[in-house]
Amino acid sequence: MSGKSASDYAAWKTLEQLYASDKARLVLKDLFASDPQRFAKFSREYTDSTDPKNTFLLDFSKNLIDDKVFAALLALVKEAGVESARDAMFAGEHINTSEDRAVLHIALRDPQHHFSLSEDGTGDVPAVLAHIKDFTDKVRSGAWTGYTGKRITTVVNIGIGGSDLGPVMVTEALKPYSQRNLDCRFISNIDGTHLAETVRDADPETTLFIIASKTFTTQETITNATSARDWFLGHAKDKAHVAKHFVALSTNTKAVTAFGIAEENMFQFWDWVGGRYSLWSAIGLSIALAIGYENFAELLAGAHAMDRHFTTTPLENNLPVILATMGIWYNDFYGAQTHVLLPYDQYLHKFADYFQQGDMESNGKFITKQGKRVDYQTGPIIWGAAGTNGQHSFYQLLHQGTKLVPADFIAPATSHNPIGGSLHHRILLSNYFAQPEALAFGKSEEQVRAEVGANASEALVKSKVFEGNRPSNSILLPKITPRSLGSLIAMYEHKIFVQGVVWGINSFDQMGVELGKVLAKNILAQLGAPADVKGHDSSTTGLIHYYQKIRVE
Numbered sequence: 001m002s003g004k005s006a007s008d009y010a011a012w013k014t015l016e017q018l019y020a021s022d023k024a025r026l027v028l029k030d031l032f033a034s035d036p037q038r039f040a041k042f043s044r045e046y047t048d049s050t051d052p053k054n055t056f057l058l059d060f061s062k063n064l065i066d067d068k069v070f071a072a073l074l075a076l077v078k079e080a081g082v083e084s085a086r087d088a089m090f091a092g093e094h095i096n097t098s099e100d101r102a103v104l105h106i107a108l109r110d111p112q113h114h115f116s117l118s119e120d121g122t123g124d125v126p127a128v129l130a131h132i133k134d135f136t137d138k139v140r141s142g143a144w145t146g147y148t149g150k151r152i153t154t155v156v157n158i159g160i161g162g163s164d165l166g167p168v169m170v171t172e173a174l175k176p177y178s179q180r181n182l183d184c185r186f187i188s189n190i191d192g193t194h195l196a197e198t199v200r201d202a203d204p205e206t207t208l209f210i211i212a213s214k215t216f217t218t219q220e221t222i223t224n225a226t227s228a229r230d231w232f233l234g235h236a237k238d239k240a241h242v243a244k245h246f247v248a249l250s251t252n253t254k255a256v257t258a259f260g261i262a263e264e265n266m267f268q269f270w271d272w273v274g275g276r277y278s279l280w281s282a283i284g285l286s287i288a289l290a291i292g293y294e295n296f297a298e299l300l301a302g303a304h305a306m307d308r309h310f311t312t313t314p315l316e317n318n319l320p321v322i323l324a325t326m327g328i329w330y331n332d333f334y335g336a337q338t339h340v341l342l343p344y345d346q347y348l349h350k351f352a353d354y355f356q357q358g359d360m361e362s363n364g365k366f367i368t369k370q371g372k373r374v375d376y377q378t379g380p381i382i383w384g385a386a387g388t389n390g391q392h393s394f395y396q397l398l399h400q401g402t403k404l405v406p407a408d409f410i411a412p413a414t415s416h417n418p419i420g421g422s423l424h425h426r427i428l429l430s431n432y433f434a435q436p437e438a439l440a441f442g443k444s445e446e447q448v449r450a451e452v453g454a455n456a457s458e459a460l461v462k463s464k465v466f467e468g469n470r471p472s473n474s475i476l477l478p479k480i481t482p483r484s485l486g487s488l489i490a491m492y493e494h495k496i497f498v499q500g501v502v503w504g505i506n507s508f509d510q511m512g513v514e515l516g517k518v519l520a521k522n523i524l525a526q527l528g529a530p531a532d533v534k535g536h537d538s539s540t541t542g543l544i545h546y547y548q549k550i551r552v553e
């Protein structure tokens with residue numbers, strides 16, 4: 001940590017100059033035409049030293065960069081002290097300064113358990129993994145039964161934010177590996193509809209609830225958990241039966257036992273696991289139940305392999321570093337506001353949702369670790385959808401809109417569902433290849449004129465022109481497996497880390513979500529009668545009064 005702001009770095013100033021002097025020259029059509037080696041130069045293969053099948057490609061050649069820009073971006077990473085910050089994280093230093101905590105989700109996926117900072121509890125990781133394995137095996141084999149002796153058929157994870165999004169995304173992504181006679185569901189929203197619809201057709205005798213909450217104080221989760229317990233006891237009657245149907249994933253033993261869940265049915269984790277980095281911890285129990293412990297261990301191993309890549313690979317070949325630098329180039333110099341994640345794989349349809357929290361809660365901050373307000377842009381708005389659906393909704397703006405939207409295209413070469421002799425997958429992939437090409441190279445006026453003929457109006461010709469020069473990364477994996485998914489997620493986690501270090505912010509706290517919680521609690525106490533509504537602006541007061549007039553309870 002140099003204590004400097006990002007914009008103070010010499011490399012930052014170099015990048016500003018390069019942007020000003022070279023922007024007009026950084027045209028993908030010309031850059032590719034002038035360098036036949038561009039793809040070879042600006043693509044990297046990731047290899048997992050312990051699993052040769054877990055190899056994938058990052059092609060970043062369709063970015064608005066040349067050698068000079070890439071060198072300056074890497075110089076920025078060096079100057080910002082990313083390598084020493086990374087080493088500090090892996091050494092268990094308290095890099096989450098505002099909360100005075102270590103950031104050690106990386107310890108959860110290290111099969112050798114190198115981390116033994118026993119005062120932090122890292123020494124207990126193997127015991128919790130053994131607990132997860134034991135429980136998972138029992139539920140999946142049918143040895144764990146409900147209160148009437150029937151096997152569990154439905155698992156309902158109740159959690160929100162980091163205690164929901166990771167398990168949802170991964171259980172969806174790894175559905176081909178899931179045990180089909182075990183239905184995994186998720187309740188997160190405080191809206192009673194989410195609970196009602198999720199348990200509507202569930203059988204209390206065969207349903208297991210997982211209450212996932214790091215703090216065990218989150219209003220949504222505790223309210224949903226209490227109502228789920230009421231629903232269960234409405235059938236089971238006897239409180240003693242709760243032990244067979246409710247388990248907890250938390251750091252807060254006291255609150256878990258006060259809720260009525262026995263300590264032996266609690267899966268521990270620790271304050272050095274950030275919520276949005278917690279799918280590797282006990283929070284991943286629903287994942288292990290869905291896909292089996294061995295596959296869960298593969299997911300961890302894939303992430304650990306990416307950790308090794310991140311810690312040992314020189315910056316210019318380091319995938320998380322490369323992705324981070326491309327993002328910084330557009331975010332801070334081109335003024336791009338957003339970044340779109342476009343997985344061409346239906347199983348990854350929750351990937352962008354997951355990284356909305358992962359990235360925006362980590363890097364959506366305007367205060368540096370030194371307490372200074374930044375004078376540059378930090379985290380981008382993350383969004384996206386699975387291909388090809390997005391092509392039929394928002395891609396129009398990507399191709400011809402007025403905004404620059406850098407994109408990541410992600411696809412597996414092989415599908416888990418090779419329907420029609422893989423016809424579907426070949427069509428899917430042809431789109432995965434075509435879209436970045438069209439974004440980069442566009443369609444010129446001459447091409448359009450040749451297509452539409454001499455009688456076409458000028459307006460029609462212009463409306464069909466694609467300017468191109470819209471940047472993207474392409475990530476091509478052999479297949480979505482527990483291992484490759486682990487590596488892919490960890491790659492993005494480390495990308496976010498690198499950007500946070502360059503911007504000088506604390507990527508591991510989330511002060512911004514606290515205010516909403518406090519405000520809602522105040523208003524909750526005022527919803528009863530119009531006379532109770534005090535201390536608000538006229539709009540808020542008017543809205544609450546109108547609600548009180550029209551509600552039917």
Ligand SMILES: O=P(O)(O)OC[C@H]1O[C@H](O)[C@@H](O)[C@@H](O)[C@@H]1O
Binds near residue numbers: 212215221276510
């Ligand atoms: O697991 P918990 O403690 O219920 O927190 C759930 C979520 O709450 C808040 O929105 C934030 O702190 C998130 O980072 C967290 O994931």
